[in-house]
Amino acid sequence: SQKIEQNSEALNIQEGKTATLTCNYTNYSPAYLQWYRQDPGRGPVFLLLIRENEKEKRKERLKVTFDTTLKQSLFHITASQPADSATYLCALDLFSGGYNKLIFGAGTRLAVHP
Amino acid sequence: NAGVTQTPKFRVLKTGQSMTLLCAQDMNHEYMYWYRQDPGMGLRLIHYSVGEGTTAKGEVPDGYNVSRLKKQNFLLGLESAAPSQTSVYFCASSLGDPIFNEKLFFGSGTQLSVL
Numbered sequence: 377s378q379k380i381e382q383n384s385e386a387l388n389i390q391e392g393k394t395a396t397l398t399c400n401y402t403n404y405s406p407a408y409l410q411w412y413r414q415d416p417g418r419g420p421v422f423l424l425l426i427r428e429n430e431k432e433k434r435k436e437r438l439k440v441t442f443d444t445t446l447k448q449s450l451f452h453i454t455a456s457q458p459a460d461s462a463t464y465l466c467a468l469d470l471f472s473g474g475y476n477k478l479i480f481g482a483g484t485r486l487a488v489h490p
Numbered sequence: 491n492a493g494v495t496q497t498p499k500f501r502v503l504k505t506g507q508s509m510t511l512l513c514a515q516d517m518n519h520e521y522m523y524w525y526r527q528d529p530g531m532g533l534r535l536i537h538y539s540v541g542e543g544t545t546a547k548g549e550v551p552d553g554y555n556v557s558r559l560k561k562q563n564f565l566l567g568l569e570s571a572a573p574s575q576t577s578v579y580f581c582a583s584s585l586g587d588p589i590f591n592e593k594l595f596f597g598s599g600t601q602l603s604v605l
Contacts, residue, residue, distance in 0.1 A: 384530060410593060419494075419596030420533070424572050457526065465532065467594075475540060476587055478594060480525075482532035 379403065380481035382466060391458055397451040397484045399466035406468035409442055409449050414463045414483065423464075424451075448477045456488045492516055493586065496581050496597035503571045503604045511566040511600050513581030521584040522564040523548075524556060530539040533580065539564055540587070571604045578602070 381400045386392045389395050399409070412420035426433040426449065433440045439452040448458045453460050463483040470479045503509055513522065520541050525533040525548075535548030539558040553575060555567045564583075566599045568575060579600045584592040 382532075412594075417599070419582070420594075421596070422593040425593065466563075467533075475538070475546060477523075477535055477538060479535070479549075480533035482530055489513050 380466065380468060380479060382464075382481040382484045384482060384484070386485040386487055388489065389489050391457060391488055393456055395453040395456045395460065395486055395488070397486065399449040399451070399462050399481055401447050401468055403427075404447070404468055404470070405444075406470070408469060409440075410467045410478065411438075411440060411451050412450075412465040412467060412480075414465060420465055420480075456486075458490055460487045461488050462484055491503075494581055494583055494595050494597040496579075496600050498564075498600060499598070500601050501603070503568075503602065505572060505604060507571050508567070508569050509571065509602075510568075511579055511581075511595060512523055513564045513566070515556045515564075515581075515583040515595070516562065517583065517585070517595065518561070518593070519583035519585050520561075521586060521592070522558065523582045523584075524554070524564065524566045525580045525582065526550065527580060527599075528577050536566065536579075573604045576602060 379402045410425045411423045414420040427442045437454045441450045463485045465483040467478045467480045494551040497512045523538040524536040536557040539545045545556045557565045581597045582594040
């Protein structure tokens with residue numbers, strides 16, 4: 377069956393460093409992958425989308441890579457700030473039941489310390 | 491522009507009681523979704539709708555029913571609540587089919603406890 381894995385352990389880093397989060401998947405061939413940010417008590421908020429034919433995507437301090445051979449996406453936050461502390465979710469499209477849907481990983485909590 | 495609005499925000503039920511969660515979106519989105527989020531398990535899709543009058547089952551549909559009588563509203567019903575349905579429920583919407591790279595817009599969630 378399809379599976380999405382994100383590091384369940386929290387990632388603790390110092391302010392100013394680069395945070396790197398990992399999303400691995402098995403038994404999928406997604407057309408694209410999305411990353412969301414979720415703050416405590418709030419719903420997820422869309423950050424970035426990367427398609428299968430794109431190796432890398434950037435938005436301000438955010439960078440996402442997508443390696444369909446390794447079945448892995450890396451999410452980087454450069455010059456991290458305490459305000460970046462949140463849980464980050466990856467999501468992949470899945471075609472089943474005649475429709476496309478987004479399937480989410482469990483998320484990785486990032487804590488940026490001053 | 492409110493986006494996606496969920497009501498109620500919190501609810502406590504006794505086993506066997508029923509309730510309906512309401513989701514409303516003002517973005518004229520075609521697709522709407524109900525997810526539940528449990529610790530360590532991420533977001534799991536319960537039911538979804540690809541347009542007014544349509545509904546379909548997601549990954550974990552048992553014990554839930556949905557209706558999409560109006561394009562802007564998507565209702566999630568629990569006919570006989572069970573403790574296993576204690577969770578945080580999120581509604582989301584998208585402009586169209588995710589195959590076209592559509593992102594999801596989420597509500598702020600409903601925390602449901604079933605005792």
